[in-house]
Amino acid sequence: MNMNTQWIIVTDLDGTLINHHDYSVECAISFINELKQKNIPVIFNTSKTFNESVELQKKLNIDEPFIVENGSCIYYPKSAYKNPPVNSIDKDTHWAQIIGKQQSDIRSLLNKIDIDKSNYKLLSECSISEAVELTGLNNTQAALAIEREFSEPLVWLSSDKDFIHFKKTIEELNFNILQGGRFQHILGNCDKGIATQKLIKSYSKRNKIIRTIILGDSANDAAMMDIADISIIVNSPSNSQLENLVKADYKTTKEAPQGWVDGIQNALLNINNT
Numbered sequence: 001m002n003m004n005t006q007w008i009i010v011t012d013l014d015g016t017l018i019n020h021h022d023y024s025v026e027c028a029i030s031f032i033n034e035l036k037q038k039n040i041p042v043i044f045n046t047s048k049t050f051n052e053s054v055e056l057q058k059k060l061n062i063d064e065p066f067i068v069e070n071g072s073c074i075y076y077p078k079s080a081y082k083n084p085p086v087n088s089i090d091k092d093t094h095w096a097q098i099i100g101k102q103q104s105d106i107r108s109l110l111n112k113i114d115i116d117k118s119n120y121k122l123l124s125e126c127s128i129s130e131a132v133e134l135t136g137l138n139n140t141q142a143a144l145a146i147e148r149e150f151s152e153p154l155v156w157l158s159s160d161k162d163f164i165h166f167k168k169t170i171e172e173l174n175f176n177i178l179q180g181g182r183f184q185h186i187l188g189n190c191d192k193g194i195a196t197q198k199l200i201k202s203y204s205k206r207n208k209i210i211r212t213i214i215l216g217d218s219a220n221d222a223a224m225m226d227i228a229d230i231s232i233i234v235n236s237p238s239n240s241q242l243e244n245l246v247k248a249d250y251k252t253t254k255e256a257p258q259g260w261v262d263g264i265q266n267a268l269l270n271i272n273n274t
Contacts, residue, residue: 006208007271009035009264010196010224013046013056015181015217015236019256023137025060028257031264032060040268043067043199045192045214045224047153047180050075050091051144065202070178070220071195072100072150072187076202085202098150099195100188101175106152110186113169119158120166123183124148135182153183178220181238185220192216193223213267215260222246230271232263 011017018025032042044053044066053066053075065076075094076085088095103124110117123131124146131142134155156163163184170177170186178185196214203210214221214228219241225231226246233239233251236259243251250266252259 004209005211006039006203007211007213007268008041008043008200008203010043010045010199010212010214010228011260012192012216012218012221012224013044013048013053015238016215016221016234016256017260018056020181020217020236020238021136021255023141025056025257028261029060031261032062035264036061041203045071045196045221047151047178047183047185047220049144049147050094050149051147052141055144065199067192067195067199069100069149069151070180070185070187071190071192071223073098074195074199081202097198099198100150100190103148103150103152105188106175106186109170109173109175110152113173115166115169116158119162120154120156120184123153123155151185151187153180153185155182156184179218179241180220181218181236191223192221193227196224196227213264215263216242217256218242219245230267232267234259234263 035042041064042062043064046068047070048068050068053068063077063079065074067074074097077094081095084095085097088097128139128142131146135142137145167177174189176187176189200210211229213230214225215232215234216225217234217236218238222242222245231248233242233248235252235255250263252263254262
């Protein structure tokens with residue numbers, strides 16, 4: 001591996017690092033520790049919220065910047081970033097660099113457009129028991145998932161034809177709607193790729209050539225995988241749309257978290273052999 005090159009791993013969470021069905025991640029923990037010893041940071045780029053991401057970082061002993069709500073905001077830990085990044089605000093232990101829209105802006109949008117609200121169910125309007133049923137999370141995890149800052153996940157309840165009209169209306173008003181593993185996500189005019197490019201600049205200041213291994217499993221991961229040096233699709237039930245959008249360098253045979261480990265190990269082996 002070239003000593004002038006800094007490899008970083010940018011990864012989706014649900015269905016990619018975390019198993020789609022049971023949310024397991026345990027078998028990746030020792031490998032993440034190995035990556036840390038090799039100075040290869042693991043960067044979350046997820047549809048999850050700030051609180052969900054912080055909880056998982058604690059579990060995995062990761063203290064790196066991370067991207068939440070499909071590219072809507074980058075959070076930088078103050079432990080590593082003493083000075084605030086450009087256009088960031090103070091959020092307790094982190095600096096928050098907002099790229100998208102506030103949830104209140106998205107709510108205003110939904111109230112303005114002429115779309116029957118019976119066509120969809122917003123995650124933020126679910127009770128904890130409803131969120132548990134939709135996601136398979138436990139009560140504590142579901143409560144964290146409901147607390148959105150920059151996006152509105154929803155389940156579409158009407159026809160495909162009605163959804164196409166809904167999506168077009170959203171996009172004409174300069175917002176974005178992305179397909180995740182379980183939900184459609186309404187957010188500002190941003191995506192995981194835009195946020196990844198901004199975050200890479202913070203690593204570029206360390207006088208290294210930055211190269212990325214980027215992993216995903218769903219359509220909302222396409223934008224970040226398009227800019228990867230090495231892109232990996234982790235096998236999951238959400239792969240079909242992503243495979244139509246991205247020609248990845250690898251696709252794993254196993255699902256997360258073992259598929260995540262296998263994909264990165266394969267990529268690093270090829271890097272070391274070139």
